[in-house]
Amino acid sequence: MALLRNRLKVMVTVMMINVFIFILIFRHSSQDKNRHPKVQIPTTTFWTKVTPSSAYWNLQQQILDLQDNPILLAYLNDTVMPDWLVDINLPSNPCQLNNKVTTQVKDYNSLPDRFKDFLLYMHCRSYPIVLDQPDICKSPPFLLLAVKSQVSHFDRRQAIRQSWGRAGVIANQTVVTVFLLGNATAWDYHPDLSSTLLDESARHKDIIQWDYRDSFFNLTVKEVLFLEWVQTRCPSARFIFKGDDDVFVNTYRILDFLKGLSEPKARDLFVGDVITDAGPHRDKKVKYFIPESLYIGKYPPYAGGGGYLYSGDIAARLYSSSEHVALYPIDDVYTGMCLRRLGLAPEKNKGFRTFDIEEKYRSNPCAYKSLMLVHPRTPQEMIKIWTWLSSPDLNCQ
Numbered sequence: 001m002a003l004l005r006n007r008l009k010v011m012v013t014v015m016m017i018n019v020f021i022f023i024l025i026f027r028h029s030s031q032d033k034n035r036h037p038k039v040q041i042p043t044t045t046f047w048t049k050v051t052p053s054s055a056y057w058n059l060q061q062q063i064l065d066l067q068d069n070p071i072l073l074a075y076l077n078d079t080v081m082p083d084w085l086v087d088i089n090l091p092s093n094p095c096q097l098n099n100k101v102t103t104q105v106k107d108y109n110s111l112p113d114r115f116k117d118f119l120l121y122m123h124c125r126s127y128p129i130v131l132d133q134p135d136i137c138k139s140p141p142f143l144l145l146a147v148k149s150q151v152s153h154f155d156r157r158q159a160i161r162q163s164w165g166r167a168g169v170i171a172n173q174t175v176v177t178v179f180l181l182g183n184a185t186a187w188d189y190h191p192d193l194s195s196t197l198l199d200e201s202a203r204h205k206d207i208i209q210w211d212y213r214d215s216f217f218n219l220t221v222k223e224v225l226f227l228e229w230v231q232t233r234c235p236s237a238r239f240i241f242k243g244d245d246d247v248f249v250n251t252y253r254i255l256d257f258l259k260g261l262s263e264p265k266a267r268d269l270f271v272g273d274v275i276t277d278a279g280p281h282r283d284k285k286v287k288y289f290i291p292e293s294l295y296i297g298k299y300p301p302y303a304g305g306g307g308y309l310y311s312g313d314i315a316a317r318l319y320s321s322s323e324h325v326a327l328y329p330i331d332d333v334y335t336g337m338c339l340r341r342l343g344l345a346p347e348k349n350k351g352f353r354t355f356d357i358e359e360k361y362r363s364n365p366c367a368y369k370s371l372m373l374v375h376p377r378t379p380q381e382m383i384k385i386w387t388w389l390s391s392p393d394l395n396c397q
Helices: 001-033 054-067 071-076 111-122 155-160 194-204 218-233 251-259 261-268 311-320 331-341 379-390
Strands: 129-131 143-148 166-171 173-183 207-213 241-245 272-276 302-311
Touching: 054 071, 071 166, 111 218, 129 194, 143 251, 143 261, 155 173, 155 194, 155 379, 166 207, 173 218, 173 241, 194 261, 207 218, 218 311, 218 331, 241 311, 261 311, 302 311
Parallel strands: 143 173, 143 241, 173 207
Antiparallel strands: 129 207, 166 173, 241 302, 272 302
């Protein structure tokens, strides 16, 4: 009898275990169904139709973005390639005139000549170098000062050499200075100063010149050519200041600022007088006028072209980014576009005064001691301010 009861207990226990296992399996199955619902297949095409922009720059950037998107480009190849995307090959080397823009830009004939010139050669970003300094960075500089200048601006270059752009060892750091020039053409009614420039280059060994028309809208060309030059001739420069030849730069203050940066901050450095929430000027009387036929939309944050400071690491990334951004006729805005493509934005620093300081402080030497850049200044003013800051008797406490 006892044996029968024991067998009955075992059977009941086994049945309860089986029921428990069944419940667990059922619950797991229900959860799995809830976690992985039935796959829904889209009834329409995933990619929407790519619509071309009405503004010429935006359209060119659209094309570049599509070229950089192999998935979308493959999809377009498998369907029907839009007509506006079919003929995207432009002459690049040598830089030939692109006459297609005369019909692609709706108001081309009514645009000022500077726009026509820019549009005809907008695709070109490779020009022969006329004057070079291949060994100027043989000893990698801590700070490279790159100054945008023009052939006729000898007085500005000389004042910079005698003041804030003095190359050598400053505050125990190696500083190298180069001047970036294009070609002054008879078209722009410039006198022929080529022989004078050759003499200047032979004497100072700091002139970099390319054979392209040196105009306001071609400052962007100077930008991309310089970025390429840095990667070729001066890739080990720790930091780079790039600015105009009518600014005063407090090199002492810049070196102090740079030496105080942490390594991560130094690597991603890009500082200046940052302009945000801006867009193109539509007033034809303004120097920075941009018609709607060329560009629509807002500008990304950008540092004013009077001068900004960035790391050598950022310079390399900017060069790579610039190959995927269509040339834009305003160089500082273009640099902001390249930064945005990298997922970066310039940082505002109150030491950069591209719109000058209050008039009552301009004759006070101590007003410049904490600043990194002031714009504009004449050659005479550059030398005077540098003399003030270099004096051991200057007391600004």
